[in-house]
Amino acid sequence: MTRRNNRVLLGAVIVVAALVYFGFAGFQEGKAYYKTIDEVAVFSRLPTPFPYVMIMPQAHFLEFLVAEAQRYPHFKLVLGAHVERLLDQNGLVRGVGYRSGDGGGEVRADLTVAADGRFSRIRKLAALEPVRQSGAMEVLWFRLPRRPDDHHDEAAIDVGPREIIAVLGRPTEWQLGYVGPPGRYRQVKAEGLEAFRQSILTILPWLEDRVELIKGWDDISLLSVEASRLARWHRPGLLFLGDAAHVMLPVGGVGINCAIADAVEAANVLAEPLRNGAVEDRHLAEVQRRREGMTRVIQRFQAEVQQRMVAAFESGRMFRLPLPLRLILRVPGLRNLPPRVPAFGVRRVRLERPEERPVAR
Numbered sequence: 630m631t632r633r634n635n636r637v638l639l640g641a642v643i644v645v646a647a648l649v650y651f652g653f654a655g656f657q658e659g660k661a662y663y664k665t666i667d668e669v670a671v672f673s674r675l676p677t678p679f680p681y682v683m684i685m686p687q688a689h690f691l692e693f694l695v696a697e698a699q700r701y702p703h704f705k706l707v708l709g710a711h712v713e714r715l716l717d718q719n720g721l722v723r724g725v726g727y728r729s730g731d732g733g734g735e736v737r738a739d740l741t742v743a744a745d746g747r748f749s750r751i752r753k754l755a756a757l758e759p760v761r762q763s764g765a766m767e768v769l770w771f772r773l774p775r776r777p778d779d780h781h782d783e784a785a786i787d788v789g790p791r792e793i794i795a796v797l798g799r800p801t802e803w804q805l806g807y808v809g810p811p812g813r814y815r816q817v818k819a820e821g822l823e824a825f826r827q828s829i830l831t832i833l834p835w836l837e838d839r840v841e842l843i844k845g846w847d848d849i850s851l852l853s854v855e856a857s858r859l860a861r862w863h864r865p866g867l868l869f870l871g872d873a874a875h876v877m878l879p880v881g882g883v884g885i886n887c888a889i890a891d892a893v894e895a896a897n898v899l900a901e902p903l904r905n906g907a908v909e910d911r912h913l914a915e916v917q918r919r920r921e922g923m924t925r926v927i928q929r930f931q932a933e934v935q936q937r938m939v940a941a942f943e944s945g946r947m948f949r950l951p952l953p954l955r956l957i958l959r960v961p962g963l964r965n966l967p968p969r970v971p972a973f974g975v976r977r978v979r980l981e982r983p984e985e986r987p988v989a990r
């Protein structure tokens with residue numbers, strides 16, 4: 630085996646361990662119970678200046694990004710703008726047209742980056758169809774008030790026989806994600822609101838004093854999720870990154886890091902060609918080449934975890950971690966590996982200095 634193959638194999642082992650650990654560690658014979666992030670993976674031992682998980686409302690993270698970007702004089706942000714068309718010049722994408730509060734406008738660019746997420750409008754406008762990589766799972770999101778004397782962890786996964794509830798603490802409320810197999814929402818609706826409340830209480834009995842606040846189906850929003858990936862992440866003048874290129878499942882909580890890693894590699898490959906006004910298709914292909922393998926590995930194992938979860942829900946059996954993986958997770962050295970995947974990805978990416986960048990062929 631070559632060193633590269635060994636690295637890929639090691640990467641695969643890490644991902645199996647991490648994702649299966651994240652996805653399955655809570656499934657054991659017996660009663661429902663929960664796993665906090667700290668119980669699943671100890672981040673404090675990571676070789677990084679930031680060895681912890683921060684649960685942050687996305688709005689704050691976006692504000693931070695905008696503040697950083699505003700240090701660059703050419704940065705311009707148009708809020709509430711919806712991309713509605715691609716500006717096409719003989720098959721070359723030259724920017725986008727958008728609708729906004731003040732009517733709309735156009736942005737012309739040498740390179741258009743589509744980072745518009747899982748339902749990417751730009752993907753449709755470019756007539757690119759993603760290929761499905763997993764079965765579906767349903768997440769029913771709802772919120773309940775958070776009380777000062779609540780003792781539940783800020784972020785945890787509570788596991789029951791027919792569903793999992795992800796619990797995320799916000800300053801004044803709990804955001805709850807009820808995860809089930811496809812069709813669970815229809816089933817829950819048919820069983821009625823009271824049955825839904827009771828199924829929540831079998832996993833989270835401490836919500837008994839407020840579960841009645843779920844008054845109707847309007848208080849619950851359904852998100853059906855499945856993984857998919859574009860065969861080709863680019864067209865002349867247009868590059869897809871993040872979920873627009875590859876929709877990730879929530880398993881393992883790695884989707885945001887994958888999107889950021891895409892952006893880092895795109896910067897590594899494209900900074901120079903952009904500076905020279907000479908971005909070519911081969912540069913865009915190089916971004917895909919650098920990122921696709923890792924994305925493929927993560928999606929494959931997310932899909933595996935998802936499939937096993939759904940099988941467990943449907944059979945009503947609590948899932949038990951496969952023996953080889955339970956063994957891996959007991960080995961002291963290997964046990965430290967799982968947090969590396971959500972933290973760094975399968976392979977750590979970083980911004981390269983110009984002299985480190987290989988020229989894309």
Ligand SMILES: Cc1cc2nc3c(=O)[nH]c(=O)nc-3n(C[C@H](O)[C@H](O)[C@H](O)COP(=O)(O)OP(=O)(O)OC[C@H]3O[C@@H](n4cnc5c(N)ncnc54)[C@H](O)[C@@H]3O)c2cc1C
Nearest residue numbers: 710711712745746750871872877879882883884885886888
């Ligand atoms: C239920 C669930 C839970 C998840 N939990 C986690 C987790 O805990 N951790 C994690 O890392 N990942 C998680 N993920 C995955 C994660 O959300 C995605 O992988 C990640 O957000 C992808 O980032 P992105 O920037 O590509 O897309 P997004 O974060 O989806 O951003 C796309 C942006 O484009 C904008 N947009 C869309 N259409 C247009 C348009 N026409 N014009 C202009 N703008 C547009 C949207 O408003 C949005 O701001 C979860 C996913 C799901 C479904």
